[in-house]
Amino acid sequence: xxxxxxxxxxxxxxxxxxxxxxxxxxxxxxxxxxxxxxxxxxxxxxxxxxxxxxxxxxxxxxxxxxxxxxxxxxxxxxxxxxxxxxxxxxxxxxxxxxxxxxxxxxxxxxxxxxxxxxxxxxxxxxxxxxxxxxxxxxxxxxxxxxxxxxxx
Amino acid sequence: xxxxxxxxxxxxxxxxxxxxxxxxxxxxxxxxxxxxxxxxxxxxxxxxxxxxxxxxxxxxxxxxxxxxxxxxxxxxxxxxxxxxxxxxxxxxxxxxxxxxxxxxxxxxxxxxxxxxxxxxxxxxxxxxxxxxxxxxxxxxxxxxxxxxxxxxxxxxxxxxxxxxxxxxxxxxxxxxxxxxxxxxxxxxxxxxxxxxxxxxxxxxxxxxxxxxxxxxxxxxxxxxxxxxxxxxxxxxxxxxxxxxxxxxxxxxxxxxxxxxxxxxxxxxxxxxxxxxxxxxxxxxxxxxxxxxxxxxxxxxxxxxxxxxxxxxxxxxxxxxxxxxxxxx
Amino acid sequence: xxxxxxxxxxxxxxxxxxxxxxxxxxxxxxxxxxxxxxxxxxxxxxxxxxxxxxxxxxxxxxxxxxxxxxxxxxxxxxxxxxxxxxxxxxxxxxxxxxxxxxxxxxxxxxxxxxxxxxxxxxxxxxxxxxxxxxxxxxxxxxxxxxxxxxxxxxxxxxxxxxxxxxxxxxxxxxxxxxxxxxxxxxxxxxxxxxxxxxxxxxxxxxxxxxxxxxxxxxxxxxxxxxxxxxxxxxxxxxxxxxxxxxxxxxxxxxxxxxxxxxxxxxxxxxxxxxxxxxxxxxxxxxxxxxxxxxxxxxxxxxxxxxxxxxxxxxxxxxxxxxxxxxxxxxxxxxxxxxxxxxxxx
Numbered sequence: 148x149x150x151x152x153x154x155x156x157x158x159x160x161x162x163x164x165x166x167x168x169x170x171x172x173x174x175x176x177x178x179x180x181x182x183x184x185x186x187x188x189x190x191x192x193x194x195x196x197x198x199x200x201x202x203x204x205x206x207x208x209x210x211x212x213x214x215x216x217x218x219x220x221x222x223x224x225x226x227x228x229x230x231x232x233x234x235x236x237x238x239x240x241x242x243x244x245x246x247x248x249x250x251x252x253x254x255x256x257x258x259x260x261x262x263x264x265x266x267x268x269x270x271x272x273x274x275x276x277x278x279x280x281x282x283x284x285x286x287x288x289x290x291x292x293x294x295x296x297x298x299x
Numbered sequence: 300x301x302x303x304x305x306x307x308x309x310x311x312x313x314x315x316x317x318x319x320x321x322x323x324x325x326x327x328x329x330x331x332x333x334x335x336x337x338x339x340x341x342x343x344x345x346x347x348x349x350x351x352x353x354x355x356x357x358x359x360x361x362x363x364x365x366x367x368x369x370x371x372x373x374x375x376x377x378x379x380x381x382x383x384x385x386x387x388x389x390x391x392x393x394x395x396x397x398x399x400x401x402x403x404x405x406x407x408x409x410x411x412x413x414x415x416x417x418x419x420x421x422x423x424x425x426x427x428x429x430x431x432x433x434x435x436x437x438x439x440x441x442x443x444x445x446x447x448x449x450x451x452x453x454x455x456x457x458x459x460x461x462x463x464x465x466x467x468x469x470x471x472x473x474x475x476x477x478x479x480x481x482x483x484x485x486x487x488x489x490x491x492x493x494x495x496x497x498x499x500x501x502x503x504x505x506x507x508x509x510x511x512x513x514x515x516x517x518x519x520x521x522x523x524x525x526x527x528x529x530x531x532x533x534x535x536x537x538x539x540x541x542x543x544x545x546x547x548x549x550x551x552x553x554x555x556x557x558x559x560x561x562x563x564x565x566x567x568x569x570x571x572x573x574x575x576x577x578x579x580x581x582x583x584x585x586x587x588x589x590x591x592x593x594x595x596x597x598x599x600x601x602x603x604x605x606x607x608x609x610x611x612x613x614x615x616x617x618x619x620x621x622x623x624x625x626x627x
Numbered sequence: 628x629x630x631x632x633x634x635x636x637x638x639x640x641x642x643x644x645x646x647x648x649x650x651x652x653x654x655x656x657x658x659x660x661x662x663x664x665x666x667x668x669x670x671x672x673x674x675x676x677x678x679x680x681x682x683x684x685x686x687x688x689x690x691x692x693x694x695x696x697x698x699x700x701x702x703x704x705x706x707x708x709x710x711x712x713x714x715x716x717x718x719x720x721x722x723x724x725x726x727x728x729x730x731x732x733x734x735x736x737x738x739x740x741x742x743x744x745x746x747x748x749x750x751x752x753x754x755x756x757x758x759x760x761x762x763x764x765x766x767x768x769x770x771x772x773x774x775x776x777x778x779x780x781x782x783x784x785x786x787x788x789x790x791x792x793x794x795x796x797x798x799x800x801x802x803x804x805x806x807x808x809x810x811x812x813x814x815x816x817x818x819x820x821x822x823x824x825x826x827x828x829x830x831x832x833x834x835x836x837x838x839x840x841x842x843x844x845x846x847x848x849x850x851x852x853x854x855x856x857x858x859x860x861x862x863x864x865x866x867x868x869x870x871x872x873x874x875x876x877x878x879x880x881x882x883x884x885x886x887x888x889x890x891x892x893x894x895x896x897x898x899x900x901x902x903x904x905x906x907x908x909x910x911x912x913x914x915x916x917x918x919x920x921x922x923x924x925x926x927x928x929x930x931x932x933x934x935x936x937x938x939x940x941x942x943x944x945x946x947x948x949x950x951x952x953x954x955x956x957x958x959x960x961x962x963x964x965x966x967x968x969x970x971x972x
Contacts, residue, residue, distance in 0.1 A: 199555050200527075200535065200548075207544050208889060221612060230610035237617045238558060238587055238607065242551065244620055245489065245583050247498025255617040285498055288544040290888050331835065332762050335956035338864040358955050363864070422675075423762045425835055439762060439833065503656050509679065509688065511900070513868035513954050529905055536905075538882050539897030541689040570954035572678055572870050573658050 157211035157277045159186045161270070162201065164194045166224035167259045168216030174263030182270035186214075193217070195228035199239045202253070207288040212252045212277035216266070219257040229257070248286050251276040301353045301429065304405065307470050308377060309347055311403060315375055316342075321401050322372035325363060327356040333427035333437075334413045338363060340374070352377065354429050357410040357452060359566050361385035361395075362519045368399035376400055379407040381454065383465040384562035384598030385519035390465070391601045392560070394522045404463035406471045409447065409455040414574065416450050419443075453578060454565025457482030464599055482563065483586045485579050505546040507573040510539050514567035514577050520557035520597075527552070550580060558584035559605035562598035591615050629791040629802065629809035630816055636672075636789065640664050640717070642805050647751070648714040650684050652677045661716065672718055672784075675761055676948055680876030681723040682730065684716050685746045688873070689897045692742075692883065696891035708742060711749040715801065718755045721776035722766045722946035726876035727752070728777070729944070732937050733879050751797045754778030756827055763947030765836035765960065771944060774827035785823040790816060836947075836960055843967035846935035853927060857966050862922035864955045869900030871949035871958070872925070877942045880906070901925050926962045 163169040169190050175182065191197055194217025205213050215236055217229040233255070240253040256269045312324045324347065328339035334355045341347045359382045367374045378386060383404060389395045408431060416424060416436050423439030435444045461475040489497055515521045515528075527533045528549060540546045554561075554577075563585060567577040588595055592606040592614065631639055643649045644664055653662040654671040660678050662668045679688075691707035731747070734740035754776035757764070766773055775781065779798035783790045790812060793802040802809075812820075831837055844852075872878040882899040885892050899906055901924045907914060915921045933942035943959055950958045 200552055203548050203551060204535075207548065220614075227610065230612070230614065231608075233614055233617060234592070234607055234610055237591065237615065237619060238584060239555060240617060241587055241620045242555065242580075242583060244494070245486075245497065246501045246547065246551070247494045247496070249494060250621055286544065286547055288542050290542050290886055290893055330956050331950075331960060335950065337956050337961070340860070340863055358864075362866075422759055425762045439830065440759065507656060507658060507660075509873045511868050511870040511873045512903075513866070513870045516866040516868040517954050525904075529903070531905070531908075537897075538884065538899055538903070539689045541691075541886065541893075541895050541897065566954075570868075570870070572874060572952040 155278060155281060157185050157274060157282070158209055159183075159212045159214065159270075159274055159277060160205040160210045161186050161188045161214045161216060162191050162194065162197045163188050163258075164196075164217040164224075164229070165190055165192050167218035167222065167257075168194070168266065170260035171216070171258040171262050171266040174260065175267045176263075178263045180263055180267035182267040183274045185274055186270050193223065193225055193228040194232040195223075195225070195235075197232065197236075199235065202239065203286070206252075206283060206286045207291065209283075209287065209291055211280075211283040212254075212273060214254045214256065214269075214273050216256050216258045216269075219259055222259065243286070246286075249280050251280055252283060301408070304470060304472050305350065305352050307472065308352060308403070308405060309350055311468075311470065312341070312347055312350070312375055313344055315401065316344075320373060321375040323367070323370075324350070324375040324377075325360055325367060326350045326377045327352060327358065332425055334411075334416075334424060340367070352405065353427075354408065354411040354434065354447070355413065355427070357454075357569060359385055359517075359519060359564050361389060361564075362517065362522070364400055365389060365394050365522055368396040370399070373399055373401050376402050377405050378402055378463070378466070379405060380461050380463050381407070381459055381562070381564050383463045384459065384596070385564050386598070387465045387601050388560055388562050388598035389519060389522065391598075392522070402466045402468075404466035404469040404471075406473060406475060407461060408473070408475065409458070410452045411447065411450050412452040412569070415452075416443075416445060419445060419450070421445075452565065453568050453576075454563070456480065457563065457565070457578075457582075459563070459596070465601075483582060485576065486582050486586050489579065489583075502543070504575050505550055506543060507575055508540060508546045508550070509573060510537075510545075510549065511572060513570045513572065515553060517566045517570045518553075518557065519562070519564060519566070520560045521553070550577070554580040554584060557581065559588060559595070559607040560597050561585065562596070591619070628812040628817065628820070630788045630812045631791065631809055633784070633787050633789055635808065636670065639789075639805065639808055640670060642808055643715050643717070643801070646713065646804065647801075648712055650681075650714060650716045652718050664717075670718075672755070675720065675757060675759065675764075676946065676951070678948075678952075679874060680726060680946065680948065681716055681719045681752075682726060682876045682879075684714070685727070685750060686730065686734070686743055686879065686881075689895055690742060691893060691895045693894045694891060695894070708745070711745045713749050713751070714746075715751045715753060717753045719752050719776065719778055720755060720757050720946070721771050721773045722764070722944040723876050724752060724754045724776040724778050725766070725769070725771050725944045726946075729877045729933075729937075729940065729942055730879055732940070751780070751801050752778040753780040753782060753798075753801075756781070756783040756824065758784055758823075758827065760827070760830050760834055761947065762835055763950040764831075764834055765839050765945035765947060767831045767834065767837040767945070768839040768841055769941055769943065769945050772828065773831050774824035783820050783823055785819050788816070788819075790820050836945075839945075839960060839963060840967060841930070841941065841963060844930040844934070844941070844963065845939055846931065849931055849935070852931055852966065853923070855966050858919055858923045861957065861962055861965055862919040864957055865902070865918055865922050866954055867902050867904065867918050867921065868954065869898075869902050870952045870954065872900035872902060873898055874948040874952050876944055876946055876948070877929070901928070926959060929959065930963065 223229045324341045327336040421436040426437035428435040588606045649664040651664045651670040653668040659674040734743040757773040779795045929942040
């Protein structure tokens with residue numbers, strides 16, 4: 148594992164629900180709070196929209212970490228969507244851990260529209276964790292990384 | 300011992316065919332070597348003479364009922380206790396027309412894994428003798444006898460009990476103890492490994508996969524009319540595994556998709572030509588759901604909501620994963 | 628003929644590996660398949676049948692054909708065909724050895740499959756006699772002699788020796804490089820091998836499926852076979868998985884697929900199975916919408932269509948892998964008997 152690679156800039160995919168977390172990210176931006184530019188936000192109508200396949204596809208296409216953000220449980224715009232997310236992602240992420248995929252590459256966080264500071268803090272912390280792990284090698288598609296294929 | 304059961308099954312099937320209650324019977328048909336039975340539909344007395352039921356009648360007939368129950372007339376299905384869980388689950392998912400099936404629950408003394416016999420040295424098996432306690436394989440190179448408990452299928456080592464959860468009538472000659480066996484030992488062993496060991500374990504197992512789809516096609520929970528992995532529009536359809544990622548993708552998504560619906564019938568592991576322990580994937584989900592959301596057995600009834608389409612406000616937070624300690 | 632002590636097999640493998648890539652049946656996590664011999668890959672010559680056949684060395688399950696990369700308005704097309712290194716496949720049984728004759732008829736006839744051809748040219752096949760044929764073996768029904776496999780070199784275990792008989796020029800060339808490892812075999816050794824071969828033939832004689840009657844099959848009465856009412860009941864239990872086709876040494880259908888890498892396309896071919904719903908999918912849909920039709924296609928191809936186009940040669944070598952691996956134990960023997968037996972009734 149390449150741990151001490153100062154050059155390493157991870158690719159982070161953050162699925163954010165439209166009503167809370169995306170607005171939270173917006174607030175972080177307008178409030179000029181800093182978080183790494185490595186985070187690529189994908190806006191989804193509800194965190195519950197995230198199919199496990201989305202997470203795996205992100206990893207396949209080169210993500211080094213995937214984080215899911217939604218409204219706090221009980222505050223879902225659609226009443227109950229994030230309750231399902233909570234169960235599903237607990238199952239999925241624990242399963243990936245079981246397969247030996249590093250735990251710090253996945254996370255679920257609840258961020259409301261008012262929590263711009265929390266959003267920035269969560270992203271900083273998550274990116275730090277992934278950076279320490281180094282590039283994702285365990286659940287990625289080598290065909291999508293042609294330059295690494297030869298060296299493997 | 301089993302012969303007695305088969306005689307009763309045959310007699311009962313003939314009665315039900317004769318009375319017009321059913322017009323077909325689904326069961327198992329004998330093969331070439333005494334261990335290679337094929338599920339088959341019987342319509343006449345003549346055909347029924349080929350009906351068998353013994354320690355090698357492992358194929359779960361429930362999946363066939365998805366199609367069969369929609370045909371004209373009723374079909375008599377002989378179901379083992381664990382097959383009835385799959386049946387119930389399919390009823391819950393509205394995949395089987397209950398009115399099209401007449402279920403006769405039959406006793407089960409555990410099914411034998413021919414691969415285990417072969418691995419233990421029975422080369423060239425050309426016939427089987429089974430007295431309930433021991434299995435004798437008549438081979439081209441002499442007879443070999445094994446204790447039955449040593450050669451049981453993985454699914455029988457983790458038997459859910461001998462109770463039928465769905466039936467119209469039962470044929471039970473020899474009552475069995477109704478005791479569920481522990482089934483999470485294998486999962487716990489893997490959980491106790493370090494992440495690197497876990498990864499190495501699954502990498503070496505899943506890399507054997509030849510993507511023949513036998514696990515999916517035999518699985519009673521995999522009843523989609525078109526699988527996402529067969530749908531060219533899904534963007535993930537792939538007939539082979541050109542990259543290690545594809546194996547993970549296929550097996551993770553399959554296990555996740557059947558999570559909460561998998562009754563742990565063990566057919567996936569039985570049919571895998573590469574002997575990948577696929578049950579360890581499904582059982583991980585079952586174990587997690589039991590721990591986090593309360594004991595749940597898919598197929599035990601036809602009403603309760605499976606854990607992944609349910610919730611409570613006080614469910615555990617996903618941080619439970621990082622909180623459980625261990626490396627990273 | 629030459630001989631080498633069984634205990635020196637690893638030395639032999641090391642010597643072959645020097646200058647060639649050596650494929651040997653290896654036990655990997657409990658299952659035996661052809662793998663490159665070396666560190667961590669112990670040869671397993673006890674197991675009679677590898678899960679996948681030796682076909683997978685010459686015609687791998689997945690093979691990159693061409694890649695397309697786009698930069699601005701330019702698209703670059705790169706052939707992924709590589710000049711193959713010389714390689715040796717050790718331990719090919721008679722059935723698998725025969726399967727190459729069948730694959731050659733497909734891939735080496737016009738238009739020639741250059742990927743396969745290159746591998747055939749660079750590959751040396753070291754065949755091995757079957758010491759203990761199994762109940763699922765029925766190569767004899769196809770006229771294959773398990774004691775005399777076709778190959779560039781034929782080998783045979785007896786007692787504490789492996790006997791080595793080069794057959795073709797490729798085989799002779801390989802033998803030359805290994806000369807200092809071998810002992811010369813004398814008359815007694817010749818007798819020992821002949822004895823072992825006789826032994827194998829006797830067992831083959833006794834195998835339950837050796838007497839499989841294939842006289843019904845072949846190119847004649849194609850429609851009668853095609854329209855047999857038995858296909859329906861035989862295919863009823865078929866799950867439509869591809870286990871039989873993927874373990875088969877003679878199944879040669881493949882699909883060509885594109886993978887979008889993000890910065891280009893990787894075009895690869897991979898094994899396909901006529902048992903799959905999307906096999907030969909066309910714009911209008913699939914030509915065989917029911918499982919019965921797909922099931923029938925597989926066996927008609929092996930027992931009727933292929934012999935019709937190839938001088939009566941069946942596209943099955945009786946290795947029996949499908950008998951072992953089918954989840955519901957439906958197989959070519961049951962089909963051949965159920966339909967081929969009709970004549971006698």
